[in-house]
Amino acid sequence: MAERGRLASTWLMLRKRPRLLTLIGLGLLAILVALHLQITGPSLAQGFDNLLVILAEAWPPDFSVLTNRASWANPPCNFESDVLCSPAVIGLVQTLEIAFLATLFGMVLSLPLATMAAHNLSPAWLSSAMRSLLAAFRVLPSLIWALLFVIIVGIGPLAGVLAMTLYTIGYLGKLQYEALEGVGRQPLEAARAMGLSRAQVARYFAIPEASNSLLSQLLFMFEYNVRHGSVVGLVGAGGIGWYMQYYLAPFRLYDRVLALLIVLYVTVVIIDAVSLRLRRRFIESDEQMRRPNWRGVFLPWKSD
Amino acid sequence: MPEPILRLTGVDIGFAGEEALVHEINLEAYAGEVIGLNGVSGIGKTTLLRTLAGLVPPLIGELEVLGQSDLSQLPRGSIGYIPQRLGLVHHQTVGYNALMGALPGASWWQTLLSLPSGEMRQAARDAVEAVGLSEKMLDPVSLLSGGEQRRVAVARSLVQRPRLLLADECLGELDETTSETVAVQLLSLAREHDTCIVLVDHSPARTAALCDRVLNFRRGRLVEDEPGLIRLPMLGGDN
Numbered sequence: 001m002a003e004r005g006r007l008a009s010t011w012l013m014l015r016k017r018p019r020l021l022t023l024i025g026l027g028l029l030a031i032l033v034a035l036h037l038q039i040t041g042p043s044l045a046q047g048f049d050n051l052l053v054i055l056a057e058a059w060p061p062d063f064s065v066l067t068n069r070a071s072w073a074n075p076p077c078n079f080e081s082d083v084l085c086s087p088a089v090i091g092l093v094q095t096l097e098i099a100f101l102a103t104l105f106g107m108v109l110s111l112p113l114a115t116m117a118a119h120n121l122s123p124a125w126l127s128s129a130m131r132s133l134l135a136a137f138r139v140l141p142s143l144i145w146a147l148l149f150v151i152i153v154g155i156g157p158l159a160g161v162l163a164m165t166l167y168t169i170g171y172l173g174k175l176q177y178e179a180l181e182g183v184g185r186q187p188l189e190a191a192r193a194m195g196l197s198r199a200q201v202a203r204y205f206a207i208p209e210a211s212n213s214l215l216s217q218l219l220f221m222f223e224y225n226v227r228h229g230s231v232v233g234l235v236g237a238g239g240i241g242w243y244m245q246y247y248l249a250p251f252r253l254y255d256r257v258l259a260l261l262i263v264l265y266v267t268v269v270i271i272d273a274v275s276l277r278l279r280r281r282f283i284e285s286d287e288q289m290r291r292p293n294w295r296g297v298f299l300p301w302k303s304d
Numbered sequence: 305m306p307e308p309i310l311r312l313t314g315v316d317i318g319f320a321g322e323e324a325l326v327h328e329i330n331l332e333a334y335a336g337e338v339i340g341l342n343g344v345s346g347i348g349k350t351t352l353l354r355t356l357a358g359l360v361p362p363l364i365g366e367l368e369v370l371g372q373s374d375l376s377q378l379p380r381g382s383i384g385y386i387p388q389r390l391g392l393v394h395h396q397t398v399g400y401n402a403l404m405g406a407l408p409g410a411s412w413w414q415t416l417l418s419l420p421s422g423e424m425r426q427a428a429r430d431a432v433e434a435v436g437l438s439e440k441m442l443d444p445v446s447l448l449s450g451g452e453q454r455r456v457a458v459a460r461s462l463v464q465r466p467r468l469l470l471a472d473e474c475l476g477e478l479d480e481t482t483s484e485t486v487a488v489q490l491l492s493l494a495r496e497h498d499t500c501i502v503l504v505d506h507s508p509a510r511t512a513a514l515c516d517r518v519l520n521f522r523r524g525r526l527v528e529d530e531p532g533l534i535r536l537p538m539l540g541g542d543n
Contacts, residue, residue, distance in 0.1 A: 184389070193358065195379070195381055197415075200407055204393075
């Protein structure tokens, strides 16, 4: 009887504290989900033990990946220098090349689709159809696209370029049509009143007016593709991920994998910093908006 | 009697599903004529211009431009529109924006390859010079003052040479000298190229001075004033 009274008073206390009640509810739900997935204390402890073993084997990182020649490189490396033909340099250069080509092809293909998907530039039926198409490209992550293309065109960077290009079309296309829809109504109305075609309105009014955002998104996408270019390599689609997979799967050379990860991390940090600096040039306050140009992107010190 | 450039017969304007802003507009405007529209904010001046530009359909009545009631069938570039905020491409240069006036006359391959003809470029250069911005030809529009931006919008219309030009408060918020400069350029289209201009303005004195006819919005109707009594000397007026 007394216990029932305590339970009732606890329940009353909890009802007066809805946040605490929500937290307890979420905690219970998380425990139930973890049990359903058979995540248990012993399995977590086992995983932690494995992590310690891997860390012990990975440390110190083996930077011979920067100096030893990768005779098994795909495609083969023909430079005399061992450094230029090392797994880290080949992998990193391939990752950057895959990201560059995927971003370039992706942008060229996504921009026309994005202009057709923008509500303010296209009739409703066309923009709905184009949005569905762009969404279809985004449904599969780049890793799954890479798996498909490895099956279709075989192991190597081509599969990576194709996979990343398709994902770029879907992802960048969405960013682009949102930027185009953000263009003010008046330039477009002035253009329409002149009797210009939809293509002319998009090409000469909407795209130039949104160009700051479009260029900024392009830099962001390149950055994103460099990071994801390493992931698609894990399924054989080229890039530094492919070399990580080579060391991981048959040999479990964790120290070399760690060295490759450090090389990738440093590269991504540098690209992030440069990209952020360049993007800031385009996304500033209205008063300081600058005219974007390619020289400004690639040679920023010349454009002032 | 020449054919009117613009003819409205029993036109109500406003937005579908809402009550009309202005009722039963009957108006004819001819080549070379400058018509001023006066009225307080929110009374329907901009909506009327957008209707004339073919951007909003009239609720009832008949609207004809150059004898054509389906405005999408008009030859390209027949109508010019300077919206209240000018409708310029802000990240692009003065020259680029002026050149946009030539776009209606561009062929498909000039559009595709972005290759305007020498004549088009020259027309843009002449228009920018006419509005006194030659030195700023390569400056981005976003870096210009409000008055300079209005001159760029006028330069675009000078290149376009539309048969009907709709200008929404493009003389507002300017100092007297700049306003006069912009007005002179704008009206040169009517005087030299027979463009019919419909000019919305907040200032009754300015519209009376600049326009051949002035119409006022009163109680949901468009009412024509007596002919303007004051004329600016440089516009060729003699009253």
